[in-house]
Structures are given as C-alpha cells and as structure tokens.
Amino acid sequence: MADPVVRSRLRAVDLFAEATAGVVQRPGRSALTVLGTVLGIGAFVAILGLTSTAGGQIDRRFTTLSATEVTVTDVGVPASPDDTASSFPANAAERVRALNGVVNAGVWWPVPVRQPRITAAPPAAADSLAQTSGLSFHAADPGALEAMHPVVTSGRLFDDFHASRGEHVAVLGAAAAARLGVTRLDAAPAVFVEGLSYTVIGVFDDIQRHPELLLSVIVPTSTALTDYGPPLDPRASMLIETRVGAADLIAKQAPLALRPDAPGRFKISAPADPRTLRGDIAGDLNVLFLLLAAISLVIGAVGIANTTLVAVLERSGEIGLRRSLGARRRHVAAQFLTESTALGTLGGLMGTSIGVAVVVSVALSHQWTAVLNPWTALPAPLVGSAVGLLAGLYPALRASWIEPVEALRR
Amino acid sequence: MISLRGIAVTYPGPPPVHALRSVDLDLDSGQHVAIVGPSGSGKSTLLNVLGLLDRPTAGVYQIDGTDVSRLPESDRTGIRGSRIGFVFQAFHLMPYRTAWENVAVAQLYRGVPARARRAAAAAALDLVGLSHRRDALPTTLSGGERQRVAIARALVNRPALMLCDEPTGNLDSANAAAVLDLLDGLRSEGLTIVVITHDAVVAARAQRTLAIHDGVLSEAVSHG
Known part of the structure; x- marks a missing residue:
C-alpha cells in the first residue's frame, strides 16, 4: 500500500519571513541596493510635491487679490x-x-x-x-x-x-x-x-x-x-x-x-490666467526633473536586479539545498521575487519619506503651505514595490532554473 | 522498503555516458550501507537517483512500494522533502541563519507552522547533542558541530532514508569519529543510512559495503 504523496507547499507567512530574512541578513548591501530606488522615488515625490506647493502659492495669490484686480492706465495718445x-x-x-x-x-x-x-x-x-x-x-x-x-x-x-x-x-x-x-x-x-x-x-x-x-x-x-x-x-x-x-x-x-x-487711450493690466501660469511652471519643472527621476528609478531597478542576480549566483548552494529539502522551482522563484519586491518597497518607503521631508522643509523655509497630493504621495511606495518586482523577475527565473545536483556539487 | 531494479542513467552524448548500468539494490529499514568507488565511477549519480535529484533513464525505483521514478516532478519534490534526508560534505548551512533556523528550514516546505518548526528543530538539535548551540551562527561552530547541525536538519522530518555524501570529508579524525558514532546511534533507531565515501574507516562502520565501478554496482565485503 503506497503512502499518499505529500506535495511541497510554502505558506505565505513563511515566504514573507524568508524574504525578510534575506533582506535583513546583509543590511549594508540591502541599503546600497535600494539607494537608486530611494533617490528615484524621493525625487518623484519631491518634484511633484514642490510643483504643487509652488502652484498652491500662485493659486492663493491669484484668488485673493490679483485675480480680482484690473488696472486701467491712461497712456494718452x-x-x-x-x-x-x-x-x-x-x-x-x-x-x-x-x-x-x-x-x-x-x-x-x-x-x-x-x-x-x-x-x-x-x-x-x-x-x-x-x-x-x-x-x-x-x-x-x-x-x-x-x-x-x-x-x-x-x-x-x-x-x-x-x-x-x-x-x-x-x-x-x-x-x-x-x-x-x-x-x-x-x-x-x-x-x-x-x-x-x-x-x-x-x-x-x-x-x-x-x-x-x-x-x-x-x-x-x-x-x-x-x-x-x-x-x-x-x-x-x-x-x-x-x-x-x-x-x-x-x-x-x-x-x-x-x-x-477713444478706447485706445488706455492700457489695461488684467491678471494672468492662473491656469496658464501654473501650467508654465508645471511644464518647466516637471518635464526635466521627472525625466531625471525616471532615470534614477531605472538605475534603481537595474541596481536591484543586479544585486538580486549576484545574490542568486552567490546563494546557489542555498538554492540547491532548499530544492533538496523539498522546495519546488516556484518556491525558489517566489522567494527571490519577494525579496526584490521587499527591497523595492523599502526603497519606496524611504524615498517617499525623504521626498515628503524635502517638500515640507522647502515649504517651511519659504513660509509656504506645503501642498502634497495624496495621489502622488500614497502610491509612491507601491511604485517602489513595482520596481522591485520587475527587477526581480529575471533573477528569480534564473534562481528557479538552478539544478540542485549542480548547486550541491561544490 | 527501498528497491532498485535495472536502474540505468545515460547522459546523452556524443558520446553517450553510461553513468549507471542496470543497478539492482534492496535496502531494508535500519540498514547502514556504504558505497565506495573511485571518482567517476557513478557514486554521485547513484546518490542523486536515490535522493530523487536525478531521474533514471531506465528501471524502477520503489520507496515503500511507490514507483517514484515515474512520478511527476512536483510529487518527487514532495517525497524528497518528506522522506529523504541529505548530509553533504560541504554541510550547506546558510551562513547568516542560526543553527536552529538552519534545521527548521527543512520543514519550511511542508507547511509546518513556525512555532512547531522551532520545537522540532530544538528536539533534533538535542538529538545530535547541540542544544547549547541552538542560537549560534554556523561561522562560530566547529566543523564537527556544523556537520551535526546538518544531520539534525536531515533528521527533523523523520525521513525513511538518509543519504550522506562524504559526511566526514571535511572533518578531522576526532570530529569524524563523533559524527560516525552519531550515525551509528541513528541507525540503531531504525533509520536507513546510505553513505558514499572514499574513506575506508567510514566504510568499515557500515554493515554492508557496496563497490561501484564504471556504473556497475557489486557487493563488496560483508561486515555482518
């Protein structure tokens, strides 16, 4: 009578714990790995926050005084x-x-x-x-x-x-x-x-x-x-x-x-349309700096991908061991994918915090009201997660290809 | 309990390599078997086949009556995790995880909750006489202690078969003797142990020694 075969499984909480252990066991390396993502996300949040803060200042000035002021100057003939x-x-x-x-x-x-x-x-x-x-x-x-x-x-x-x-x-x-x-x-x-x-x-x-x-x-x-x-x-x-x-x-x-x-004897100064003015500022700042932020985000992703790939090669013995202990290919892939996603999320959180801090301190130093759109600040850590997830795809795939026999032969 | 009939492994060429040629082998519960042979003789291939890390190209491999050579990979992985324990020459401990974490990882892929894993790991470390080094990192352990942690890891799932690849290859003679004593004790509790070795001292500890040459397995001397 044959035993019923018990298939391997990995509980989500254990997967998360293993991935966290992977991130925490080399704190220095993890910190360097997330640096690019921190800079990218931080730049995104700071730029969007500073733009909306500056835009808010323009809005406020326009709605209170200038928007309701028309000056008619006599220029004669x-x-x-x-x-x-x-x-x-x-x-x-x-x-x-x-x-x-x-x-x-x-x-x-x-x-x-x-x-x-x-x-x-x-x-x-x-x-x-x-x-x-x-x-x-x-x-x-x-x-x-x-x-x-x-x-x-x-x-x-x-x-x-x-x-x-x-x-x-x-x-x-x-x-x-x-x-x-x-x-x-x-x-x-x-x-x-x-x-x-x-x-x-x-x-x-x-x-x-x-x-x-x-x-x-x-x-x-x-x-x-x-x-x-x-x-x-x-x-x-x-x-x-x-x-x-x-x-x-x-x-x-x-x-x-x-x-x-003789209406031509007057020169009129009416307030500029605040929408166009804000558009100008947004246009100037955003295009250039968001491009830079995107570049650093890409660099961040490459950094995570690179480190994760190195970690996979470095830990091929561990991967072989886990496979010999009953881990399936998907378990190995999931572990490294979760690790890189955790790194990305960490970078996203740190970047968002730094970005918000920059916006608030710049606003304070100019005695402005800091304006942060929750739709830019709240999803920012998730952007970091997405970066980490994307960056981890290839290394995770590589990890799952590792044959236990090869890995254990060292 | 474990039976191999006409197991052959051929790596496709050119020229094709016949790593194992029609191996027949029966192992009963509680047997301690040593497999000796020169490098390239097929020792490792046999161990990989026994450990479900490699699939034979021909033949039938039964564990407790189940033909595992034809099962899908996911089932073989499950059996590997639950029925077979590995002890390697290079220990293969995770360097940044404590002794008990290294043992507990063996139950990770069986869905055992963390608290139960910890208790089982503690019991297994107890069994190999390392309860006092539970929270030590592998880098702070001696070679003999590391191999005992690895044996605890192989034991924690109470496997039917323990496969040891040169278990004392990296150890001095005193540590090697301690590890071999430990294996003897386990064998007397009913665990089937297969040891691959170059070392005559290690082979002499086994009840039964098999020699492998060019992929052909033959009974060597019987120690009774």
Missing part, C-alpha cells in the same frame, strides 16, 4: 505727446461701476507737486518742525480707496459727498500719520501741503493693494484738481476691483465704457 489732457472722463468711476461684475472702481494719481512740503502745522511755524520728507501726496476717488481695502483704525474714509464738494479733507496712512505726529482725530487735526490745509478725517494702518500708500496723504480727486490741476507725469490710472472670475471680462469692457470714442 502716443502719437501726440503734447496732448496732456486726462483721458478719463469726469464721471469715470460712475461709468465703470455700471458694468456688471465691478465691485469698486475709481481713478487715482500722485498729485503733480514736486517734493511736496507736508507738515502738521501752518508753514510759518513749520520750518523748524517735524521731518516730513519721504511722504507722498495722492489724489483718489472714494471708489479707488475702497478698492484698495484699507483697514481704518480711526476716523473714516472720505466718500462721494466729500468728493462732490471738493472738501479739503485727507486720509493718512499709518506711517504718514506717525511721522506727522497725528495720533488722535477728535480735535480734527489738519495737515498742510504746500501751505494748504486739509482736515484729517481718517487713518488706516494696513492696506491690501498699493501698500506704498501707508506713507501717503490722500485727498479726493476733485479737491486735487481744483488745487493742483490735472495729473501729468505719471498720468492717472484707475483701479477696478471685480468679482471673482469677472476680471477678464471687465478688462475688455472698461476702455469702451470709459471712452467709447
């Missing part, structure tokens, strides 16, 4: 530079504000006074008074001021009422107020520009657009026109704050709304 008349009609702000999608709009310009003498006291008494150089003097429509989003700490901004009456009122940036010694508004202090007095009705200590105005004294445009005449050099420009997504449309409509007869 280039053919006749002597024509210095303002291209903006008197009711420019009103015309633009009528467009659908405009939130605030207004004309503003630096008042054409060369190095204005700005003091906090009448000029007769002011000669010996506070140092006031470095302050600038601007005229602005109430709408332009609103569009700049100043944070008013005391008092208020001037409005259409002040503007229509040409009132001698002024709003100060916080830095200008500090230099002029204006601390409280309840006594209705005044500033003097070239001898003319303006009542300070508000001070702002932060402003989202044109932060240089923190050093400025700002008066209504009508007042400036009466006192100093039209803007000359630089000429006036108009600041339009639009609703999100309306900037491109407003940029096209504004010149026609302002001067249907």
